[in-house]
Structures are given as C-alpha cells and as structure tokens.
Amino acid sequence: MKKSLLLGIVIIGLLFLASSASAQSLLDNPDYKKAVELQRQAETAYAEGNYDMAREYSRQAQEYIQRSNVYVDNRLLIYRANSLLKAAQDRVSYFKSVGVQPEYQGYLDQAEKDLALAKAAYEAGRYQESIDYSKKVLAGIAVMKTVQQK
Numbered sequence: 824m825k826k827s828l829l830l831g832i833v834i835i836g837l838l839f840l841a842s843s844a845s846a847q848s849l850l851d852n853p854d855y856k857k858a859v860e861l862q863r864q865a866e867t868a869y870a871e872g873n874y875d876m877a878r879e880y881s882r883q884a885q886e887y888i889q890r891s892n893v894y895v896d897n898r899l900l901i902y903r904a905n906s907l908l909k910a911a912q913d914r915v916s917y918f919k920s921v922g923v924q925p926e927y928q929g930y931l932d933q934a935e936k937d938l939a940l941a942k943a944a945y946e947a948g949r950y951q952e953s954i955d956y957s958k959k960v961l962a963g964i965a966v967m968k969t970v971q972q973k
Contacts (some may be wrong), residue, residue, distance in 0.1 A: 826920040852894050860886035906952035908941050909959035914964045934960045 836875050865880035915931070915938050941956035 831876045845926050852891060854887045854894060855891035858884045858891055861887060880915055900954075904945055904953040904957070907954055907961070911938055911941060911957040911960035911964075914961060916965060918967055918969065919967045923969055930963050930967050934963045937963065 824873075861880045861884035865877045865884060868874075868880055869877035901958060911934075915934050918931055937956045937960045939954045941960060944950070945953035
C-alpha cells in the first residue's frame with residue numbers, strides 16, 4: 824500500500840511539473856493553487872505515516888490539477904484566437920489602406936466578410952471558430968497583391 828500511495832504522490836508531482844511548463848500567469852488560478860496546497864498536505868501526511876489522508880489529499884489534488892489544466896487550455900485557446908484575429912485585422916486594414924489590384928478585390932471582399940465572422944465568433948466565446956475564420960482570412964489575403972506591386 825505504501826508503494827502505490829508513494830507512486831500516486833509521485834504521479835501528482837509529475838502532473839504539477841507538466842502544468843508548470845505552461846506560462847506562469849496561466850498557473851495563477853485558484854484550482855492550481857489549491858492543487859499545490861493539497862499536494863503539500865499529501866506529502867506531509869505521507870511523511871507522518873497517515874497514508875489514508877495522503878491518498879485522499881492526492882486524489883483531491885488530482886481533481887484540482889485537472890480543473891487547472893482545463894483553465895490553462897481555455898486561456899491558451901483564447902490567446903491563440905486573439906492573436907490570429909489581430910493578425911487578420913492588421914492584414915485586412917493594410918490592404919484596404921494601400922489598395923489591391925482589381926483582380927484581387929474579390930479576395931479582399933471575402934476576407935472582410937470572414938473577418939466579421941471571426942470577430943463575432945470571438946465575442947461570442949466561440950474561440951475555435953474565430954481561429955478558423957481568422958486563418959481563412961490570412962490564407963485568402965496571402966495571394967493578394969497591392970496596387971504598387973504590379
């Protein structure tokens with residue numbers, strides 16, 4: 824029983840290490856902090872020979888680290904959606920300001936429509952959809968040439 828409990832504590836520790844590989848600010852959430860505290864309590868209980876409590880603290884820590892991982896994944900998705908949306912906005916603004924060759928005007932018009940859909944999806948919290956539309960904008964604009972590039 825001691826070996827399986829120790830193994831459980833080690834696994835929880837490894838989960839913490841994996842989580843800490845993410846950006847530090849992403850780990851500044853209540854679930855992560857609670858998991859760290861429970862992990863410390865599990866280690867203390869184990870060292871004191873209170874194996875049942877150590878197991879319970881480890882189990883609870885696992886639950887909290889899973890919640891923290893969901894939070895981190897969501898924050899990363901939001902960051903990615905925001906970054907791609909900003910890039911798409913910048914590219915559309917650039918081509919609108921300098922003008923495009925007439926044969927590329929349809930691409931710009933479609934990019935503006937897709938950009939509006941990307942913004943709406945982002946504001947509605949549909950971040951993956953926003954990412955997909957932003958990528959579509961960037962891909963469509965990649966083929967365009969400005970008026971000066973004739």
